[in-house]
Amino acid sequence: MSDAAPLVLGIETSCDETGIGIVRGRTLLSNTIASSMDEHARYGGVVPEVAARAHLEALQPAIEAAVAEAGIRLDELDAVAVTSGPGLAGALMVGVGAAKGLSVSLGKPLYAVNHLVGHIAADLLTGDDVEYPTVALLVSGGHTSLLLVRDLVTDVEMLGETMDDAAGEAFDKIARILGLPYPGGPEIDRVAASGDRDAIRFPRGLSRASDMATRRYDFSFSGVKTAVARWVEQHEDEGVDIADVAASFREAVVDVLVTKALDACARHDVPRLLLGGGVIANRRLRDVALERAAAAGVAVRIPPLSLCTDNGAMIAALASELIRSGRPESTLDFGADSTLPVTEIQVGVGE
Amino acid sequence: MILGIDTSLGTSVAVVGSDGVVHAEVSRADPLGHAEVIGTLIETALANAADGTTGAGAPGPIEVTHVAVGMGPGPFTGLRVGIAAARAFALGRGLPVIAVPSHDAAALAVVLAAPFADAPRFAVVTDARRREFAFSVYDGLDDDALPIRVAGPSLTPRDHTDAALAALGAERRDTTAISAAMIGLAAGRAHAVGRVLSGPEPLYLRPPDVTLPTAPKRVGT
Numbered sequence: 348m349s350d351a352a353p354l355v356l357g358i359e360t361s362c363d364e365t366g367i368g369i370v371r372g373r374t375l376l377s378n379t380i381a382s383s384m385d386e387h388a389r390y391g392g393v394v395p396e397v398a399a400r401a402h403l404e405a406l407q408p409a410i411e412a413a414v415a416e417a418g419i420r421l422d423e424l425d426a427v428a429v430t431s432g433p434g435l436a437g438a439l440m441v442g443v444g445a446a447k448g449l450s451v452s453l454g455k456p457l458y459a460v461n462h463l464v465g466h467i468a469a470d471l472l473t474g475d476d477v478e479y480p481t482v483a484l485l486v487s488g489g490h491t492s493l494l495l496v497r498d499l500v501t502d503v504e505m506l507g508e509t510m511d512d513a514a515g516e517a518f519d520k521i522a523r524i525l526g527l528p529y530p531g532g533p534e535i536d537r538v539a540a541s542g543d544r545d546a547i548r549f550p551r552g553l554s555r556a557s558d559m560a561t562r563r564y565d566f567s568f569s570g571v572k573t574a575v576a577r578w579v580e581q582h583e584d585e586g587v588d589i590a591d592v593a594a595s596f597r598e599a600v601v602d603v604l605v606t607k608a609l610d611a612c613a614r615h616d617v618p619r620l621l622l623g624g625g626v627i628a629n630r631r632l633r634d635v636a637l638e639r640a641a642a643a644g645v646a647v648r649i650p651p652l653s654l655c656t657d658n659g660a661m662i663a664a665l666a667s668e669l670i671r672s673g674r675p676e677s678t679l680d681f682g683a684d685s686t687l688p689v690t691e692i693q694v695g696v697g698e
Numbered sequence: 699m700i701l702g703i704d705t706s707l708g709t710s711v712a713v714v715g716s717d718g719v720v721h722a723e724v725s726r727a728d729p730l731g732h733a734e735v736i737g738t739l740i741e742t743a744l745a746n747a748a749d750g751t752t753g754a755g756a757p758g759p760i761e762v763t764h765v766a767v768g769m770g771p772g773p774f775t776g777l778r779v780g781i782a783a784a785r786a787f788a789l790g791r792g793l794p795v796i797a798v799p800s801h802d803a804a805a806l807a808v809v810l811a812a813p814f815a816d817a818p819r820f821a822v823v824t825d826a827r828r829r830e831f832a833f834s835v836y837d838g839l840d841d842d843a844l845p846i847r848v849a850g851p852s853l854t855p856r857d858h859t860d861a862a863l864a865a866l867g868a869e870r871r872d873t874t875a876i877s878a879a880m881i882g883l884a885a886g887r888a889h890a891v892g893r894v895l896s897g898p899e900p901l902y903l904r905p906p907d908v909t910l911p912t913a914p915k916r917v918g919t
């Protein structure tokens with residue numbers, strides 16, 4: 348194997364995207380994604396069993412498409428990588444089964460890795476020089492996490508995460524309250540464009556002084572969700588300006604995300620912030636983060652959106668870094684771990 | 699040789715020759731943990747077949763030509779692990795996948811256990827969780843030496859199973875393990891005569907468990 352630039356295929360099935368990525372070292376060769384989002388639209392959210400069925404259907408064609416795009420043969424691979432967790436258990440297991448089948452078939456090492464750390468590794472595929480330590484804010488429909496990355500393959504610390512809904516879920520739920528379709532993020536963004544973000548002051552979750560002592564870097568979106576629902580109910584007789592509600596809600600979420608992320612940068616004396624996860628598509632979140640970070644002297648990195656949403660390339664990229672740093676392959680007996688802690692960067696590491 | 703895989707109940711992996719000789723079979727009865735054991739079981743089955751451990755063949759390299767996989771019915775989460783592994787293994791080596799209803803393999807095992815008996819019509823009955831069984835009714839072997847399925851696979855409430863089978867005139871054969879060797883054997887027999895036993899969709903028998911959203915709940919004041 349080329350330890351400097353290993354050829355790795357990554358499989359990611361933790362939520363509703365079947366992601367197959369192929370990298371050579373830090374060079375991206377393919378980032379193939381099959382999404383089952385449309386199938387979830389009529390349910391207003393990701394249905395785990397629907398997602399798992401779709402993964403099984405999509406895997407083989409997605410692997411074939413990725414291999415064709417990368418212009419490689421499977422037997423040329425140096426390793427196979429897969430997400431072991433966190434994520435939806437039934438969905439993860441489809442990827443784990445496939446990765447093991449492929450690894451044994453090819454006789455190539457298998458690296459089982461952490462989904463959240465994969466989001467951080469995606470940044471390496473931009474071709475830029477990436478510096479650590481960095482604070483990372485990962486926001487999607489499945490997770491909302493604030494991490495301190497001292498070293499990608501050895502030292503990632505969870506500073507805080509959501510206590511209830513992921514930010515993306517909150518957008519989906521508010522969209523439903525406002526009569527907007529799924530997925531809610533882009534819809535809220537669209538409607539909010541013509542709204543006044545200062546029209547209504549919705550609560551910022553876990554931002555009181557007392558929270559700062561105990562839950563400084565954790566998030567909660569249930570309070571703002573309830574506040575929006577109550578506001579809409581109280582004002583439905585006089586007619587609700589959906590644009591103002593959407594803009595004000597979005598502002599509350601963005602404010603708390605950016606405030607906590609930059610607070611983490613300041614308190615840990617880390618002048619770098621990496622943004623990842625599908626909610627990064629939200630224009631207002633990016634704008635506020637860039638503006639306030641600049642004022643605070645923090646450099647913000649935002650990989651292209653195709654690398655921010657769940658994808659297999661980030662899983663391959665993380666495995667590639669593990670190989671480059673001399674880590675042995677995972678043993679074959681790992682499973683899917685829906686609550687895998689972020690400190691377990693690689694899974695199935697022999698004692 | 700055919701690599702057979704089934705995860706519809708426990709996890710089973712086998713290597714079967716095109717002549718029907720079983721070169722290796724390794725299984726775990728655990729109705730969970732498919733994802734944990736599937737890789738090791740495939741590796742072990744291939745190694746055992748290459749070593750000639752079972753005495754079924756001389757030690758030597760194993761050339762897998764087909765991958766056969768049980769398509770259920772069975773609890774979905776585990777079932778998919780075996781199908782995903784089988785497809786990816788096949789993809790890695792450019793091999794065809796032969797899909798087999800898992801109950802067909804169980805039926806073949808029943809018939810082969812007493813090959814000269816005049817077996818009555820019988821039903822393979824497996825756990826489908828949620829107080830239901832899955833069953834398929836078989837009536838002997840056809841000219842291709844494959845079990846003749848005359849009903850199913852279908853679901854029945856546990857309490858109604860006996861009545862349902864009596865109505866079909868089938869003796870009940872509760873099955874708690876599917877043999878991957880029987881998956882491979884059925885696949886080999888079907889493939890030899892160009893027959894297709896199952897489509898590419900798992901035999902879920904049940905739609906995904908979802909409820910359509912209703913209007914958002916009112917929160918009140």
Ligand SMILES: [Zn+2]
Pocket residue numbers: 462466487489490624656657
């Ligand atoms: Zn993610």
